[in-house]
Amino acid sequence: MSDAKNDHMVEVQNLKMYFPINRGLLKRHVGDIKAVDDISFFIKNKETLGLVGESGCGKTTTGRCILRLYKPTSGTISFSGTDISHMRDKALKPLRRNMGAIFQDPYSSLNPRQTAGSIISDPLKIHNMASKKEMDEMISELFKMVGLDPRMTDRVPHEFSGGQRQRIGIARALACQPSLVICDEPISALDVSIQAQIINLLEELQEGLGLTYLFIAHDLAVVQHISDRVAVMYLGRIMELTSSEELYENPLHPYTQALLSAIPLPDPKAEKIRQRIVLKGEVPSPANPPPGCHFHPRCELATSDCNVEIPPLRDIGGGHYVACLRV
Amino acid sequence: MAAILEIDNLTTNFYTEYGTVKAVDGVSYYVDEGEIIGLVGESGCGKSVSVLSAMQLIQTPGKIDSGRVIFDGEDILQYDSKGEKMRSIRGGKIAMIFQEPMTSLNPVLSICRQLTEALEIHLDMDIQSARERAIELLSMVGVPEAAVRIDDFPHQFSGGMRQRVMIAMALSCNPALIIADEPTTAVDVTTQAQLLELMNDLVTRLNTSLIIVTHNLGVVARYAQRIYVMYAGRIIESGPSEEIFENPRHPYTIGLMRSIPRLGEKRGGRKLIPIDGMPPDLIFMPPTCAFLPRCTYKTKQCQEEPWPALRQVGEKHRTACFVDIGEKE
Numbered sequence: 021m022s023d024a025k026n027d028h029m030v031e032v033q034n035l036k037m038y039f040p041i042n043r044g045l046l047k048r049h050v051g052d053i054k055a056v057d058d059i060s061f062f063i064k065n066k067e068t069l070g071l072v073g074e075s076g077c078g079k080t081t082t083g084r085c086i087l088r089l090y091k092p093t094s095g096t097i098s099f100s101g102t103d104i105s106h107m108r109d110k111a112l113k114p115l116r117r118n119m120g121a122i123f124q125d126p127y128s129s130l131n132p133r134q135t136a137g138s139i140i141s142d143p144l145k146i147h148n149m150a151s152k153k154e155m156d157e158m159i160s161e162l163f164k165m166v167g168l169d170p171r172m173t174d175r176v177p178h179e180f181s182g183g184q185r186q187r188i189g190i191a192r193a194l195a196c197q198p199s200l201v202i203c204d205e206p207i208s209a210l211d212v213s214i215q216a217q218i219i220n221l222l223e224e225l226q227e228g229l230g231l232t233y234l235f236i237a238h239d240l241a242v243v244q245h246i247s248d249r250v251a252v253m254y255l256g257r258i259m260e261l262t263s264s265e266e267l268y269e270n271p272l273h274p275y276t277q278a279l280l281s282a283i284p285l286p287d288p289k290a291e292k293i294r295q296r297i298v299l300k301g302e303v304p305s306p307a308n309p310p311p312g313c314h315f316h317p318r319c320e321l322a323t324s325d326c327n328v329e330i331p332p333l334r335d336i337g338g339g340h341y342v343a344c345l346r347v
Numbered sequence: 348m349a350a351i352l353e354i355d356n357l358t359t360n361f362y363t364e365y366g367t368v369k370a371v372d373g374v375s376y377y378v379d380e381g382e383i384i385g386l387v388g389e390s391g392c393g394k395s396v397s398v399l400s401a402m403q404l405i406q407t408p409g410k411i412d413s414g415r416v417i418f419d420g421e422d423i424l425q426y427d428s429k430g431e432k433m434r435s436i437r438g439g440k441i442a443m444i445f446q447e448p449m450t451s452l453n454p455v456l457s458i459c460r461q462l463t464e465a466l467e468i469h470l471d472m473d474i475q476s477a478r479e480r481a482i483e484l485l486s487m488v489g490v491p492e493a494a495v496r497i498d499d500f501p502h503q504f505s506g507g508m509r510q511r512v513m514i515a516m517a518l519s520c521n522p523a524l525i526i527a528d529e530p531t532t533a534v535d536v537t538t539q540a541q542l543l544e545l546m547n548d549l550v551t552r553l554n555t556s557l558i559i560v561t562h563n564l565g566v567v568a569r570y571a572q573r574i575y576v577m578y579a580g581r582i583i584e585s586g587p588s589e590e591i592f593e594n595p596r597h598p599y600t601i602g603l604m605r606s607i608p609r610l611g612e613k614r615g616g617r618k619l620i621p622i623d624g625m626p627p628d629l630i631f632m633p634p635t636c637a638f639l640p641r642c643t644y645k646t647k648q649c650q651e652e653p654w655p656a657l658r659q660v661g662e663k664h665r666t667a668c669f670v671d672i673g674e675k676e
């Protein structure tokens with residue numbers, strides 16, 4: 021993953037994001053939470069890159085680094101060919117217009133006292149994208165685009181259902197016509213029967229507007245459905261990254277294999293004959309990750325070198341990247 | 348095979364200031380000895396209220412308005428909810444595991460104390476043997492160094508470990524039945540797999556019956572022998588797992604299956620078919636089928652007649668729908 025290619029909207033290289041742990045009266049720096057620990061990947065124009073992994077593995081932190089809501093500890097992040105890793109807020113502002121974000125919780129991510137219309141218009145105001153006259157028209161357009169009735173602009177969030185609130189969140193993310201949208205668990209808080217509505221909406225919007233997505237979720241079935249390529253994270257690192265199809269048909273990292281096998285399929289017959297890999301133990305703390313490969317203490321294949329050497333994420337052919345010494 | 352627990356025509360309402368919430372509306376289900384059944388449905392459809400009602404754990408403004416809950420040949424709804432008999436069932440013969448282990452474990456009591464309490468109450472054990480049994484239970488559910496960790500407090504355990512403690516507590520009094528209400532919703536998928544495998548192994552080995560309450564269709568497909576699908580306070584379809592998944596007959600069940608992405612599907616392969624609209628408000632329930640506004644199979648009859656009762660569509664397979672949706676249409 022060397023030079024920034026023209027069709028890469030996002031290019032992340034050796035990104036680290038450590039959160040300091042400070043203790044005692046003097047708030048001495050006693051260690052770091054290594055939320056993201058040296059990851060590299062790119063997102064192509066108009067593709068969806070899925071990011072999966074279990075709670076605390078660093079998905080949200082990765083997304084927030086790309087949005088530059090965090091200043092990375094080290095490494096570089098390029099957006100449309102521009103290195104934004106150390107850019108100041110003022111220089112960032114015009115670029116930020118091109119990035120939208122949708123968050124997990126449609127309940128807490130919207131201000132309960134603001135009307136839906138004003139929530140959506142906020143980003144337009146911040147970036148001076150519309151005159152007062154144009155504003156109503158644009159809000160109305162955005163409402164229609166996400167499948168909401170424009171007559172509901174004056175309602176406040178609690179007057180909407182969960183699915184509708186998520187639509188408001190999507191409309192807000194799209195208000196400034198971004199090219200990249202970071203979707204951080206956009207459907208996890210929704211009911212099963214509503215989830216498909218939002219997945220389809222996101223897919224249609226991508227088609228229609230030519231959007232690029234980073235789609236973060238812990239549900240691999242959902243991620244695979246919506247993504248062109250998928251990166252699997254474990255304890256701050258990417259273990260495997262390849263096309264959606266390849267990840268399912270030919271998972272190579274032992275962690276990916278365990279993750280796939282842990283997901284129960286809505287198919288009793290398939291379940292009866294399915295081989296299950298049940299992982300031992302628990303995910304270690306990101307404040308004190310194991311040496312070498314982060315997964316080695318739970319890995320069936322681990323040998324003595326796995327706890328020494330950090331396996332690089334290498335392309336084993338056809339853009340299938342794996343970080344494992346045993347593959 | 349004999350049913351270990353049978354819920355018969357249970358109705359539970361919440362009398363709130365906004366109106367009556369018909370949370371559970373004439374629900375019947377049973378679980379056989381050694382059987383695992385799944386109760387599925389989306390949020391708010393009445394799954395938890397139905398099992399809490401069976402255990403007489405409903406508080407005001409909720410009220411169990413009718414029905415019977417037969418356990419060991421007796422209607423336990425007739426027992427005084429705080430009486431001796433009900434207490435020996437709750438946590439003793441019937442154990443419950445809840446979604447959020449932190450709220451069901453007492454934060455100021457050690458793990459040991461929480462485990463031994465039930466043993467002392469229900470099994471009349473003395474302190475020493477209760478402690479030994481507690482350590483045994485803890486290692487049985489896979490907590491490493493159980494003899495040391497037994498004196499820890501809940502906050503010293505991870506989410507998955509706490510859930511293991513909950514399983515140990517549930518098993519402690521050799522229950523005939525365990526009711527697990529969304530036991531793994533708050534944990535990660537690999538932890539979920541660890542816990543469900545553990546629970547499955549243990550109940551199979553001990554011949555304990557299990558009711559799994561969940562909204563995850565995959566979980567019931569993997570573990571349940573029979574399934575009950577709930578919608579808006581009622582059971583709308585029931586039958587053996589394979590039958591339900593291969594040949595769903597209620598429009599809601601069919602809709603659910605079509606709307607969930609499946610592992611291994613190609614990008615741009617199958618388009619998900621969402622169920623339009625949303626579940627009804629349980630205060631303002633129409634007299635007709637509650638799924639009608641979202642249904643793509645509806646007929647004139649559906650609009651004119653009250654919500655249909657469950658009817659037989661196959662051996663042990665029942666659906667609450669007027670429309671004959673052919674096999675594998």
Ligand SMILES: Nc1ncnc2c1ncn2[C@@H]1O[C@H](COP(=O)(O)OP(=O)(O)OP(=O)(O)O)[C@@H](O)[C@H]1O
Pocket residue numbers: 039053054055073074075076077078079080081082238306
């Ligand atoms: N602002 C912060 N300060 C300190 N630690 C943080 C901060 N944000 C995240 N962390 C820690 O970094 C790790 C990664 O967190 P992150 O939120 O990125 O995980 P995630 O993969 O998004 O998890 P989830 O699936 O639960 O959302 C966690 O251990 C978390 O506790």
Ligand SMILES: Nc1ncnc2c1ncn2[C@@H]1O[C@H](COP(=O)(O)OP(=O)(O)OP(=O)(O)O)[C@@H](O)[C@H]1O
Pocket residue numbers: 361363368369370388389390391392393394395396397407408409562629
């Ligand atoms: N104390 C209460 N007061 C009023 N209504 C209540 C109360 N408890 C539950 N309800 C209502 O009863 C209905 C059934 O709730 P229940 O908790 O059984 O749903 P559930 O199927 O378990 O959902 P979930 O999957 O979210 O746990 C819901 O509509 C809920 O709002």
Ligand SMILES: [Mg+2]
Pocket residue numbers: 079080081
């Ligand atoms: Mg997150």
Ligand SMILES: [Mg+2]
Pocket residue numbers: 394395396528529
């Ligand atoms: Mg519930």
